[in-house]
Amino acid sequence: MATLFAANESTVMIDGEAIEGVRAVDYRKQQSRENIYALGSAERVGMVSGEQVVEGQLKVASTNTALDAKLGDNQFQITAQLQHGETTMTVTFDECYLMDKEFSIGVGGVGEATYRFTATRVREELA
Numbered sequence: 001m002a003t004l005f006a007a008n009e010s011t012v013m014i015d016g017e018a019i020e021g022v023r024a025v026d027y028r029k030q031q032s033r034e035n036i037y038a039l040g041s042a043e044r045v046g047m048v049s050g051e052q053v054v055e056g057q058l059k060v061a062s063t064n065t066a067l068d069a070k071l072g073d074n075q076f077q078i079t080a081q082l083q084h085g086e087t088t089m090t091v092t093f094d095e096c097y098l099m100d101k102e103f104s105i106g107v108g109g110v111g112e113a114t115y116r117f118t119a120t121r122v123r124e125e126l127a
Contacts, residue, residue, distance in 0.1 A: 003126070005082040005089065012058065013079045014066055021064065023112065025080050027056030027093070029122055054119040056093065062111040063103065070098050078117070088127045095120035 012022045030053045036046035058078070060067065070076050078093040096119045105111040 003087060003089070004084050005087070006084045009083040009085075011081045011083075013081070014070070015076050016079070017066060019058070019060065019064055019066065021061035022058060023061055024059040025056065025091075026059075027054065027091075027122060029054050052121070054093065054122045055099075055116070056119065056122075057114055057116045060113050060115065063113045064115075067098070067113075067115050068101070070096075071101065073097070078119070090123075090125045090127070092123045092125075093117070093119035093121075094123070 012019045012025055032050035032052075034048045034050060035044045036048060037043070038045045056078075058067070074097075076096050078096055080091040082089045082091060096117045099116045099118055101116075102114045103111060104114075
């Protein structure tokens, strides 16, 4: 059975402080892999794992001064408390750095800032 989380019940924090106006959190964890083959064989006999890359983005209504302050060489932590009823999952991004910020606003719309970040690791803990 799928685990569902509701955006209106979830919160996102930067260094333990809630971020207001979060519209979306997206992230990707990628690990490089290398196949190992035995001499004279076409079949894989093992696998070696290499570097791990964690990248993500936060979309925020208008802008966020706490995130703006992290632009540059400022390290921080992002914690997302995803929730739906009694089901909770904590997603923690350690040793984050902001890569860039984009801002857009359309006619009749609300401004939205997109903050892209990279992290050393991501931890997902289902409670």
